[in-house]
Amino acid sequence: MARHVVLRAAELPEGESRIVTVRGREIAVFNLGGEFFALVNRCPHEGAPLGLGLRVGLSESDRPGCYSHSRPGELLRCPWHGWEFDIRTGQSWCEPSRLKARAYAATRESGAALVKGPYVAESVPVAVQEEYVVVEV
Amino acid sequence: MTVDVDPRLAVPADAKLRLVDCDIHPIVRSTADLRPYLDPCWHDYFDQFGNFLVSPYTEAHPYPKPTPALSRLDTWPPGGGPPGSDLDFMRAQHLDPHDIEIGVLQVLWPTAARQRNLGYAAALCSAVNDWQAAEWLAREKRLRGSIMVSQEDAGSAAAEIARCARRGGYAQVMVMPRNLEPMGRRRYWPIFQAAQEHDITLGCHVGGLNGYAVTGGAGHCSFYAEEKDSNGFAMEAMLTSMIFEGVFEAFPRLRMVAIEAGLGWVPALGWRLDDLWQRFRGELPAVRRPPSDTLRERLWYTTQPADEPEDPRHLRDLFDWIGWDRVCFASDYPHWDSDDPRHALPVQMSQAERRAIFRDNAMAVYCLG
Numbered sequence: 001m002a003r004h005v006v007l008r009a010a011e012l013p014e015g016e017s018r019i020v021t022v023r024g025r026e027i028a029v030f031n032l033g034g035e036f037f038a039l040v041n042r043c044p045h046e047g048a049p050l051g052l053g054l055r056v057g058l059s060e061s062d063r064p065g066c067y068s069h070s071r072p073g074e075l076l077r078c079p080w081h082g083w084e085f086d087i088r089t090g091q092s093w094c095e096p097s098r099l100k101a102r103a104y105a106a107t108r109e110s111g112a113a114l115v116k117g118p119y120v121a122e123s124v125p126v127a128v129q130e131e132y133v134v135v136e137v
Numbered sequence: 138m139t140v141d142v143d144p145r146l147a148v149p150a151d152a153k154l155r156l157v158d159c160d161i162h163p164i165v166r167s168t169a170d171l172r173p174y175l176d177p178c179w180h181d182y183f184d185q186f187g188n189f190l191v192s193p194y195t196e197a198h199p200y201p202k203p204t205p206a207l208s209r210l211d212t213w214p215p216g217g218g219p220p221g222s223d224l225d226f227m228r229a230q231h232l233d234p235h236d237i238e239i240g241v242l243q244v245l246w247p248t249a250a251r252q253r254n255l256g257y258a259a260a261l262c263s264a265v266n267d268w269q270a271a272e273w274l275a276r277e278k279r280l281r282g283s284i285m286v287s288q289e290d291a292g293s294a295a296a297e298i299a300r301c302a303r304r305g306g307y308a309q310v311m312v313m314p315r316n317l318e319p320m321g322r323r324r325y326w327p328i329f330q331a332a333q334e335h336d337i338t339l340g341c342h343v344g345g346l347n348g349y350a351v352t353g354g355a356g357h358c359s360f361y362a363e364e365k366d367s368n369g370f371a372m373e374a375m376l377t378s379m380i381f382e383g384v385f386e387a388f389p390r391l392r393m394v395a396i397e398a399g400l401g402w403v404p405a406l407g408w409r410l411d412d413l414w415q416r417f418r419g420e421l422p423a424v425r426r427p428p429s430d431t432l433r434e435r436l437w438y439t440t441q442p443a444d445e446p447e448d449p450r451h452l453r454d455l456f457d458w459i460g461w462d463r464v465c466f467a468s469d470y471p472h473w474d475s476d477d478p479r480h481a482l483p484v485q486m487s488q489a490e491r492r493a494i495f496r497d498n499a500m501a502v503y504c505l506g
């Protein structure tokens with residue numbers, strides 16, 4: 001496991017997603033209200049690129065006629081067959097114990113903290129005054 | 138037979154297959170693309186009136202689709218146009234990486250087959266067929282077309298089948314299960330006659346809008362998910378009509394592919410129809426063979442949307458019942474519910490079985506060899 005600098009934080013505004021490649025592996029990175037999360041860019045069903053999925057909320061209904069909508073933008077809907085995954089954990093909504101997209105730890109870190117190391121910045125040069133998205137792979 | 142249920146089962150390198158994909162959807166960038174291919178007699182009509190369909194909806198579908206253009210979100214060509222409109226992008230995203238040896242095109246839009254103005258319907262079908270030939274078949278050797286016909290005007294359909302068969306390049310005559318009457322009725326027989334005469338396969342792709350509720354008489358449903366599910370039983374109803382009306386006896390060389398309707402219902406339909414046939418032979422004297430024999434010997438079935446039983450080994454039971462020589466891979470690219478050939482049907486198969494489903498069965502039914 002190493003900490004990889006994948007993006008400048010400013011490149012990934014709130015609510016957006018980006019696909020990055022770390023050690024040959026495609027990873028989808030998400031900004032959710034200023035927090036960052038990362039999932040493997042590969043749906044456990046048939047392998048679709050999850051990073052292109054739609055960000056949706058959680059629609060529920062306890063009884064007929066009563067609907068609720070919560071957690072806006074926290075679920076990712078696969079761009080192919082529409083299975084939904086929790087951006088925070090990678091767990092699927094329908095079968096959370098069985099079906100999961102691999103999640104990686106993602107954090108926001110300042111350049112000043114990063115330069116103390118260790119970190120890997122293959123394609124993103126690190127400057128002390130900037131903030132970065134760091135993914136552990 | 139050992140059975141491996143690992144859904145991520147990788148295909149060994151030496152078993153790599155060239156595939157036949159029975160269901161790829163090309164589309165026009167806009168209907169204006171067809172105008173150059175349309176008989177000039179109809180240009181004014183095309184400009185002034187355009188679509189006037191059998192169902193009350195012209196530009197819309199009665200059930201909202203789950204994704205824009207019904208497609209995977211990653212299939213919009215970077216150069217513009219809707220998914221399926223750019224051959225180069227289709228090559229790069231689908232034909233090349235999946236090593237597709239032959240792909241059968243199924244044109245769904247514009248719905249030339251379902252125009253209420255029958256003269257225009259025939260002209261528009263010819264335009265769609267000429268557009269396929271010029272823009273797809275002439276430019277890409279791996280592709281085969283589908284002859285679009287005006288289903289409610291079987292005479293013009295038969296003439297169009299003859300015209301296209303003479304030209305070549307088409308794998309099938311394309312029809313849909315939902316018509317103004319059940320498809321076994323005699324008004325549709327000239328289509329079967331022409332298909333048999335020109336030795337061209339009949340491909341029935343799910344869909345067709347005739348204005349009736351898709352539930353088969355139970356009223357209009359509320360959700361796209363219900364409409365999607367109705368595809369299987371619309372195909373069942375159509376096949377039941379064709380079998381009980383005696384179509385397969387009247388046209389003994391007719392071959393037919395059921396496309397995009399799933400597979401799980403096929404064995405049960407055979408069991409049920411055999412039962413009815415035995416009890417009601419007096420009503421069905423034209424049916425001389427058990428219906429399950431017809432389903433087993435005259436029909437082929439495409440895989441997508443692949444059934445996903447909880448235990449993937451049950452797919453093997455399904456193939457045993459339907460016949461390993463009857464099941465043909467289809468992707469449905471670029472639609473949202475398309476299947477990736479590397480991951481669909483996650484059950485262990487021998488190399489011969491895999492080869493049959495992903496290539497040889499389609500080669501046989503479409504005479505592609």
Ligand code: FES
Binds near residue numbers: 045048078079082
């Ligand atoms: S590939 Fe994601 S739901 Fe099928």
